[in-house]
Amino acid sequence: MKIRIRLQLIDFEWVGPGSSLLDATYFRMNFPTCWCAKALPESIVDELESLYRETIASKIEAIIDDAKYNESYVAACGFWLLSSMPFALRIMDKDECWSSGPVPVDSLWKQEEKLARPRFILRF
Secondary structure (H helix, E strand, C coil): CCCCCCCCCCCCCCCCCCCHHHHHCCCCCCCCCCCCCCCCCHHHHHHHHHHHHHHHHCCCHHHHCHHHHHHHHHHHHHHHHHHHHHHHHHHHHCCCECCCCCCCCCCCCCHHHCEHHHHHHHHC
16 A cells, blocks of 8 residues: 655744735745745746745735736835845855755755855845
8 A cells, every 4th residue: 555645844934924925026036034045947936926826816816916916026026125135235245155054964055155145136
């Protein structure tokens, strides 16, 4: 007998009340609260954003209105950019590696390659 298990991860690390569009912009804004992020290809970003929008449209009817959605989406991207500003001056003068937490010894993750400046510039 073969047992199939479906695993889903719910990350409550930065949980709090806020706009659902802050989550929707995570893909485009390079996962702004995640230490292990890199840029995603544009086609993947578009697909994930579309899927996210379709999913929350059943709960938030205003999402269907393109003009309202686009205006709010741009504001959410602006939120992530502005929330990054305290780091901007520091990393523009001297780039730094952001902590990655523990990784296995044989991991392909190279912390010294995960600089902060490219992540901020991508958001900008």
